[in-house]
Amino acid sequence: MPSVKRLRETSTDTATSIATTVRTERPWNVVVWDDPVTPMKVVVVIFKKIFGYPDNKATQLMMTVHHEGRAIVWSGSAERAQSYCVKLQVAGLQATIEQDSN
């Protein structure tokens, strides 16, 4: 029956559309990785300068990097994540971006 077939196609298209939307809306994370030589104070100053974070937030993120080996320091659009990652790398930190897994 043609009408039933069309209905099924429409249903599949909608499901695909929803799945696509969900995938592209997941935020991008900027991740900073620990290294054995960078002074802690320098990491805090870089976070404050690049993100405008207050001292306590910058310090907290630095401590997460130090103790856990990495920290997500910013999340949002892919373009801004990439821009922030470049700024962090220019400042000499080991940084990457990744799309949020949730």
Add this chain to the structure above:
Amino acid sequence: MARLFVRRRDGRIEVRLNDDGRAVAREAFGHVYAAEHDPDHDWHRTLNAPIDPSRDSDDPLAVLARQTETGSNAELAIATLHEEFLTDAEAWAWLTTLQVSLRATASTRGIFDQDALAASDPELLDYIETLQMFLFALAEVL
């Protein structure tokens, strides 16, 4: 220990490095500048770390932006090497270029953890600690 950088009342940052200190800074700045312009430099790979490791290659515009900004910071640091006073922008260029130099020095020598750092040869360790001292002192005034 005497402070190496001092924030003055007029906002400028006074550089109190002696000739030996400035020679260390010159070497660090020079390596970063050279590495950005020479694909065969030992540090070139470190300075071109992946932005998004899940992709085969990064956005060329982002790579170009990184190269341009890193090179500009190194140029500004070299241009102000003998200055007695620095603006905030110049001090930021010093900090970022010294930090790039520090990490490149460590990673090209295979220093990726505290054990490797502790086991490195005394001359290298002394150089790393000197850069760390400069960076800490700069961070204190920025």
